[in-house]
Amino acid sequence: MITIQNLDKTLSRQKILSGITLDIADGEKVLFLGHNGAGKTTLIRCLLGEYRPDCGKIFVGNHPLAGERVEALRKIAFVPQLPPPIRFTLNELFEYAAKIGHCSIDKIKENSLYFGLDADAHKHKAFHKLSGGMKQKILISIAFSRDAEVFVFDEPTANLDSVGRDRFRELIGAPEMRRKTILFISHRLEELAKVVTRIIELDLGKVVRDEPV
Amino acid sequence: MKPLFTIAKLDFLESFRSRWFIGYAAVFLLLVVTLFLSGITESRVMGFSGLTRLLLIFIQACNIILPIFILVTTVRTIAKERDNNVFEYLLSFPVSLAAYYWGKVLGRLLVIWVPLLLSLLLALGIGLIRGGEIPWRILALYTALLAFSSLTFLGIGFFISVSTKSQELALGIALFVWLLLIALIDIALIGFLIQKMAPDNLIFALALLNPVQTFRIAAIALFDPVLSVIGPTSYFLLDTFGSTGIIAYALLYLGFIGLLFLSLGYLVFRRRDLL
16 A cells, blocks of 8 residues: 655755655554654655655555655545644634545544534634644544545544543444554554554664564 | 635635734725825825825835735745644645645735725725715726735745745745835935946836836826826836836736746745645
């Protein structure tokens, strides 16, 4: 599903990623580990087409990210570590997700309810004014409502309460998620132990460990 | 085209709620109302009277307020979205960079144009109610000049935003550009002419290349002005090219500069890291 070939990335004259080569198959649940500054977030940003690699190629499915950005990103749903201060109202954010991300607003609301959040009650509120937990629930709800084949979660449960974490585990363990590829960046290994099938560890921008679980 | 219009619509709605937009719209609407209430439209100064006098003052205000407002709000919002990782999330969706960039441009243009058009319509409405004579040709040409001038500064604002890495730097450059352009209108150019610091032709070329000065000459040229109102550099250019020539040049030049900077900004946006 994801192929990364000889990826290098330099930021502010410092090499952050060096010679990363990975092949991630359909249905794999991969946990990325590494100390702060190991290159995990940079790798994800390269995968999302937000950083241009110095050299190397990335394919999502058969689509090269460099030449077929829209087709490649159509397969990916992403939840960031910290919900950004988006100034859209919830209604507007849902419209963006639905029209650009090709998903249904009803499905987003249904997922939000599953997390115990009535999105309709907050539809005119600006997203950035919601609490951290509410924002995270909304972003996870949007991700799960998309018809993506790859899910990228960067510390997805960092802001969630215990109920939210349970719901998240239930969703990623659901039968329909078996064929989906999931990439986690998390330091909470114990939370994801039952789901993860492969661990990749980065250190100083290189893969230092890559093994099945 | 659908994603482009979705992004334009959402950007417009978001800006519509923001405090800077309310302030921006209020400045123009209050300006028109104040000018009417102060009786400026009934006065006769240097040969101008009624609505034409109001438009002349409106031009001077726009010449100073519009560039700084557009530059600051554009560079602040775009650079802020990148700094706060809003781009990281919104650009992780399957949207082409062209649709995202030009959608933002369209949204911003609407945000800038709507208060300007509303204030001009307000002036028109009050003028009609009071039974004054409406200068239709001046109004149409002036509206076009305002629209193209906004496009120029929006283009410069977008170019600065995507070419710099932080909000602070973007804001600093925007303020510098504004100060430079304001300094190079007639006030400084008169000094250069008197001191003979540069060849006359270079000074006239500087005036024609400065979008603030170009807008100013063309806008005031609509009224067949006298030297004391327009200044010596502008008066010379107006005398050389004629009123129609200057207005046509201003419309073409402002539109060209705006599109040039927007296109350069798009090239930078496509080629550099998005965050």
